[in-house]
Amino acid sequence: MRVRLMCADDLASAERASALTFLDAERSTRRVSEPEVEPRSAVASKQWIDRTRFSLSVDPGGCWVAVEEGTGADGVVGFAMSQNRGGLWYLATYGVLPGHQAQGIGKRLMDAVLAHADGRPGIFSSSVHAGATRRYRLAGFSLHPQMRMAGTVDRSTLPAVDGLREGRAGDFAWMARLDRQLRGAGHGPDHGYMLGAMRLAVSRDMTKPG
Template identity: 75%
Template sequence: MDAVRVRPMRKDDLPSAERASAATFLEAERVTRRVSDPEPEPRSAEASRQWIARMGFFLRIDPRGCWVAVDTEEAADTVVGFAISQNRGGLWYLATYGVLPGHQGRGVGRRLMDAALAHADGRPGIFSSSVHPGATRRYRLAGFSLHPQMRMIGTVDRSTLPVVDGLREGGADDIGWMDQLDRRLRGAGHGPDHAYLLGIQRLVVSRDGDRPGYVYMDIHGHATLLAAARPDTAQNLLWEALATSRGTTLVNCITSPNEWAVDVGLAARLDIGQEGYIAVRDMPVPAPYLASGHFL
């Protein structure tokens, strides 16, 4: 009898799910590590707390999209797999998904993905995917197109930074037009995700007539979510993020329709490489747009 049961996630699953996530993605990074890449490191205590807070937010907002696989033979239903998805208006996205290495190849991932996709109820979908062969096979069989994405990393050459005008600090009163821009680019607004991100990250916006745009930045100045009506606005927003970055910076989730970001990164003397896929179903790849790994 199969000891692994797939069921809706509960709040008290979050710590066990975080441990499963940390172990799953650490092993995936080790397996896919390139020779030039640094040795993967375990998730920090602070990053673990952030993961739990973020997934707790998803669980509060749209609990029916949150699923876990638990080993009923272990104490307290130990989480061995997870699929956290969300519906936002007419769009579905997968925030995170994984199965512990020791439980892979047994159909657990398929059952989790089936549960998450049932929640989509036919909506167009988007998520950021690793290069794990088992996962990408499952995504393609579910009807998703896999678009290779790039990442740029390095220390910004400060002498390359241009003067950027027309930007200002953003706030809660910007969410309305930001959601309108989201709908134009990805078919649905971020809705409550904007309020959550505003509480933990810096928001910079452009309100220049027909050229609106916004970028969220984490404490390191990394652009974590960027949307704009035009590529030149998107470039200005990315330059602002690079100007505030400290030490080694990262720009990721760059797809081929967003080569404007490649041009900025190369001009700033960052190195370019490949990193996973943006998976979409029944929708184009958004542009000008840099997706967030969890909020898409």
């Protein structure tokens, strides 16, 4: 097994590994009351590849894969995508195919991305998969609880929200300042990528930026 920096040729294989890894994890942690877990859609797969290609272009040193020897780019069995933004490191996604877990591959991937962090404080959102949370604790991270809720929202009970407008590239400068104030570092080039992939809404009242 070889752990190496990711390249563009790995994108399709890494996406397949990601889809299978998280499908297995979500099925194993699914509550009986929750809907059946569905495989990743073709649209979501393309979004994963596009987002990872962007990460590769911005900070390639944070993107790593584990590949079975002799299989080339088609043999990705593990992946860890991280990025440095100023003084902050974040782990975007991380996993090892179910059939290759508990073999030390996850540790090697985690060691690689932590070396890239170069001592920066880090953030990420973990699944509840026991293997993942164990690996994060062994790496020295403190885990904080999150809440997951399922159900149908009664939209008639939601208060009206006003004071917002569509965001644009001209907002990036103050958004970066707010990033630094709230989390210690800006999103850097991510704002531009996200503006093209998602909707940006901002406060019209700049005394209440957000």
